[in-house]
Amino acid sequence: MHTTSEGEKPVFSACSQTRKLSNILACTLDLLPLGVRRAGRHPHLARAAVLGFVLGLILAVELGDRGGEEGWLGTPLLALLVIKQELVFSGMIGSGLCVFSKHPIQEIFQHVYSLNGYPYMFHHGDWFCGKSVGLLVLRLSGLVLNAYVTHLHAEYSRQKDIYFAHRVAQAWELAQFIHHTSKNADVVLLCGDLNMHPKDLGCCLLKEWTGLHDAFVETEDFKGSDDGCTMVPKNCYVSQQDLGPFPSGIRIDYVLYKAVSEFHVCCETLKTTTGCDPHSDKPFSDHEALMATLYVKHSPPQEDPCTACGPLERSDLISVLREARTELGLGIAKARWWAAFSGYVIVWGLSLLVLLCVLAAGEEAREVAIILCIPSVGLVLVAGAVYLFHKQEAKGLCRAQAEMLHVLTRETETQDRGSEPHLAYCLQQEGDRA
Incomplete structure (x- = not known):
């Protein structure tokens, strides 16, 4: 500077x-x-x-x-x-x-x-x-x-x-x-x-x-x-x-x-x-x-009131917010799918661990069961980490989507309330100039 x-x-x-x-x-x-x-x-x-x-x-x-x-x-x-x-x-x-x-x-x-x-x-x-x-x-x-x-x-x-x-x-x-x-x-x-x-x-x-x-x-x-x-x-x-x-x-x-x-x-x-x-x-x-x-x-130059914060400007913001919420919705669906998939893997891994523990209690397959327990525990832990991460990802995307919805609702209401008076004012200004 x-x-x-x-x-x-x-x-x-x-x-x-x-x-x-x-x-x-x-x-x-x-x-x-x-x-x-x-x-x-x-x-x-x-x-x-x-x-x-x-x-x-x-x-x-x-x-x-x-x-x-x-x-x-x-x-x-x-x-x-x-x-x-x-x-x-x-x-x-x-x-x-x-x-x-x-x-x-x-x-x-x-x-x-x-x-x-x-x-x-x-x-x-x-x-x-x-x-x-x-x-x-x-x-x-x-x-x-x-x-x-x-x-x-x-x-x-x-x-x-x-x-x-x-x-x-x-x-x-x-x-x-x-x-x-x-x-x-x-x-x-x-x-x-x-x-x-x-x-x-x-x-x-x-x-x-x-x-x-x-x-x-x-x-x-x-x-x-x-x-x-x-x-x-x-x-x-x-x-x-x-x-x-x-x-x-x-x-x-x-x-x-x-x-x-x-x-x-x-x-x-x-x-x-x-x-x-x-x-x-x-x-x-x-x-x-x-x-x-x-x-x-x-003292900035005076802006035309017809263009400053007008309906067209709000319309651009509303359009972008709607598109962004749609994309975040797709991201939320993807994150929830991965969370659900990892949840199924956790259930499957825990079931496998229970089965291996039962086999380990016996004499015939004890050594094999103990060997298979190690990767099964690792699978459950990895799946659990993936589940927690994607649950947090979904929460973060939902939070951003909720904030956008609040802004979108406010901007839409403001546009609906102000479009008619704003249009009348602009038409009056155009008539005065003519």
Whole structure:
């Protein structure tokens, strides 16, 4: 984050009713994928720290391990640049959320998502990482900035996405988290790897419920990869399998923002990294970094009352909520099926154990029965763990679905009550203009 300044003071336009309070330079960086070897990590971190001092705020994900501050950057560098460094851990491995901030961080909070994939899909590893969202509260030129950094569950197959319901639930949980924690903020900034395409259900749900704007769509000046893609085939860490049916690249990393209260935010520039790190022959990551310049102004321009919070806007939210509830319903049915199946396995395993105990009481098949008891006990324990996990999964999906139903009911009632007066007002305004 960087403040437009004259002698370290914000610039005010005396001849305009709109005052330019500050500009925010934020960078989101998927810094250290698993494909980058450990030996190459420290230089990337050091340069990220330097960029944090220049830009003011870097929100990074997938920071793999922590060997102490000296193992990353060296204490002298941290002391020299006076950078606030925060690393958020969750799960068994850690979510890898990291922030480099030039300005003092007033508050910090982490929320781990209720659903994070499946523990038995160990080769994917998302459950062990414990995907989460980090919140940082900063004050700049009298503004309260809520900065969020997150990393959602990965999409490993576009055609057979077994994590789709989990990612929709995470998007809703993220939207709810932002909705309930940003009420005292003047500016809201969300950066990170959402692992969703711009038109995906989870991404639409997040933007519709929070009112966040996509910097790529809103920016006046974009420079970087074609269509703003953050995973491109020219990157040596990206394989064609990662891109799936999108050979030209995909856009799954975002800078989203909005203004609260009496402020207005616009994105002047947005850039993505292209090519390799100038100090080496390798790119920073398998994802291209995003850097956005956001201008914060006082007294936003007057909006047309026919478009502000109108029936069409509510209709989009209602449509997205209905589709999301349907997808969560499919996820609930799947989770309950697995819970029921594992329950049958538990009953079958216990019955087998009883039979083996009866055989062990006799003389003829005692040794065989004792040998078979060990795998039978293991089967019951594994089935029990699967049963408990999928029961919790179903509860988490049901909770998200119930929250959506509450919002959907409220929005539908509001739309029904306000559509007729709103339409009459718009028609009257059109008549006055004519």
